[in-house]
Amino acid sequence: MMFFSTRDAEKKPFKASEVIKQGLASDGGLFVPDSVPSLSLDEISELANKSYPEKAATILSKFLSDYTYEELLEDATAAYSPAGFPDGAAPLKKVRDGLFSLELWRGPTAAFKDMALQIMPRLLSRALVKTGEENTALILVATSGDTGKAALEGHKDVDKVKIMVFYPVDGVSKVQKLQMVTQTGSNVNVCAINGNFDDAQTGVKKIFSDPEAKAKLLENGYVLSSANSINWGRLAPQIVYYFHSYCELLKNGEITLGEAINVCVPTGNFGNIFAAYIAKMMGLPIDKMVCASNSNNVLTDFIESGVYDRNRSFHLTMSPSMDILISSNLERLLYFTAGTEATAAYMKQLSETGRYEISADVKQIIRSNFAGYCADENETAKTLRSYYNNGYLADTHTSVALCCADKYLADTKDEKKMVVVSTASPYKFAADVYKSITATDAPEGTAALDALRDLTGMEISYPLRDLDKRTVNFDTVVEKEQMLDEVYKFM
Numbered sequence: 409m410m411f412f413s414t415r416d417a418e419k420k421p422f423k424a425s426e427v428i429k430q431g432l433a434s435d436g437g438l439f440v441p442d443s444v445p446s447l448s449l450d451e452i453s454e455l456a457n458k459s460y461p462e463k464a465a466t467i468l469s470k471f472l473s474d475y476t477y478e479e480l481l482e483d484a485t486a487a488y489s490p491a492g493f494p495d496g497a498a499p500l501k502k503v504r505d506g507l508f509s510l511e512l513w514r515g516p517t518a519a520f521k522d523m524a525l526q527i528m529p530r531l532l533s534r535a536l537v538k539t540g541e542e543n544t545a546l547i548l549v550a551t552s553g554d555t556g557k558a559a560l561e562g563h564k565d566v567d568k569v570k571i572m573v574f575y576p577v578d579g580v581s582k583v584q585k586l587q588m589v590t591q592t593g594s595n596v597n598v599c600a601i602n603g604n605f606d607d608a609q610t611g612v613k614k615i616f617s618d619p620e621a622k623a624k625l626l627e628n629g630y631v632l633s634s635a636n637s638i639n640w641g642r643l644a645p646q647i648v649y650y651f652h653s654y655c656e657l658l659k660n661g662e663i664t665l666g667e668a669i670n671v672c673v674p675t676g677n678f679g680n681i682f683a684a685y686i687a688k689m690m691g692l693p694i695d696k697m698v699c700a701s702n703s704n705n706v707l708t709d710f711i712e713s714g715v716y717d718r719n720r721s722f723h724l725t726m727s728p729s730m731d732i733l734i735s736s737n738l739e740r741l742l743y744f745t746a747g748t749e750a751t752a753a754y755m756k757q758l759s760e761t762g763r764y765e766i767s768a769d770v771k772q773i774i775r776s777n778f779a780g781y782c783a784d785e786n787e788t789a790k791t792l793r794s795y796y797n798n799g800y801l802a803d804t805h806t807s808v809a810l811c812c813a814d815k816y817l818a819d820t821k822d823e824k825k826m827v828v829v830s831t832a833s834p835y836k837f838a839a840d841v842y843k844s845i846t847a848t849d850a851p852e853g854t855a856a857l858d859a860l861r862d863l864t865g866m867e868i869s870y871p872l873r874d875l876d877k878r879t880v881n882f883d884t885v886v887e888k889e890q891m892l893d894e895v896y897k898f899m
Contacts, residue, residue, distance in 0.1 A: 409473040413437035414743040415752040424472040425535040428641035431634030432616045438739050439640045444689045445470035449666050456655035460497040461485040464648045471644050487527035492516045498649045500656040503800050509830045510653045518833035518869040521558035524645040529562045531641045546630040547571040550608035553584040553729045559635040564593030572597040572898050574608045577885050583836050590878035597898045598882035606734045611891040628899050637679030646683035653827050672698035672813040673829045674805040676732035700812035701782040702727045711780030714771035717763040726840035727804040746770045781812035789844035804837045806830040833869040
């Protein structure tokens with residue numbers, strides 16, 4: 409299988425290893441496969457009897473054709489080991505009849521990003537060898553909280569790799585910040601910017617598309633790569649857990665083979681829910697994908713109206729990983745629904761005016777697959793408290809999804825089984841979870857974790873214990889215009 413840029417009408421081909429090494433296409437587009445492989449219902453049934461690493465190797469081998477199944481199985485087995493995932497990778501928990509929570513945060517950083525970022529560094533290391541790369545891969549990451557720590561943890565001390573993470577100084581939770589600034593490793597760097605996540609993401613993309621910057625880095629022995637979901641090597645492993653959730657429903661007798669399900673995904677950058685769309689294209693029986701947004705509801709409006717307009721107020725919320733107005737992976741959906749030329753035109757309009765409007769036929773395709781809902785701060789808190797009182801403790805992002813799932817069910821009366829993607833441990837946002845339940849402020853700092861544990865009886869997620877006792881290793885804060893300078897200092 410070959411890949412090419414969403415914006416390249418000539419479709420210059422790239423191997424999977426080249427795509428994983430490079431991350432972002434030189435024209436600013438995102439890499440997509442030249443075709444989407446399919447799995448039959450019988451093959452899906454066979455997956456139900458396989459381990460998570462075996463599922464991962466099977467799905468990934470469909471896309472990463474210059475990797476062997478044996479290589480992928482070795483990497484997946486190491487990535488999803490009991491040491492990193494003591495509760496197992498992606499356990500599916502029944503919340504109530506017809507509603508299930510796919511808990512993707514049971515890994516080494518307590519966020520769903522671990523599901524991709526524990527295996528991606530291994531894929532990148534192999535990519536460097538497969539492409540004959542002699543330079544060091546310099547990974548640049550923009551994060552709204554969880555990707556940063558997961559990427560740092562996954563890539564620390566990896567040979568021939570250095571990683572630098574940028575985050576908005578006031579746009580992550582205290583726990584998320586502590587996780588990043590206390591990171592250890594000989595090849596890591598963390599830098600805050602005065603701005604929001606979109607500023608950080610735009611800054612990273614600008615560096616990737618700057619020929620002078622890339623040339624200077626190359627002169628010093630570095631090639632750029634990315635660990636954000638703009639990198640296909642990060643997105644592809646996310647496809648796996650949708651197949652896994654369906655297989656778990658099959659094993660538990662909740663559905664029969666071929667029975668369609670719905671999924672509800674808390675969404676900011678559109679990567680997680682786009683992975684569900686690819687799974688559906690591969691033959692997984694998914695009917696509706698509910699795109700759940702917080703007060704930054706640009707995607708909700710887009711799905712409803714066909715107009716993407718980032719020219720709106722930006723809100724800092726208790727679900728900061730979703731505080732995004734430029735959803736990068738939406739470009740991949742546009743490619744599959746509108747084609748290369750239209751996608752390039754839409755992205756040009758977005759860059760120049762901050763908005764674009766899709767055609768009526770494209771809008772119809774998207775609305776036939778997706779439903780857009782949003783939850784404001786009051787709704788998120790109310791939903792979190794209600795589910796806790798009924799026996800399920802969720803973080804703020806998952807609560808947005810639960811609220812949107814409930815809205816969808818109320819509107820449609822759809823009786824299909826619904827899988828809600830749970831993206832983070834409640835302890836990553838302990839203060840807001842505590843306040844949502846009690847209507848009182850939590851203690852300051854990491855004391856909020858202890859307060860939430862005492863309130864709920866749920867043990868603090870193992871990666872978040874004793875955060876306050878770790879040494880702060882990074883305290884740099886710069887303007888968004890200074891990001892490239894910080895990269896040069898790091899090389």
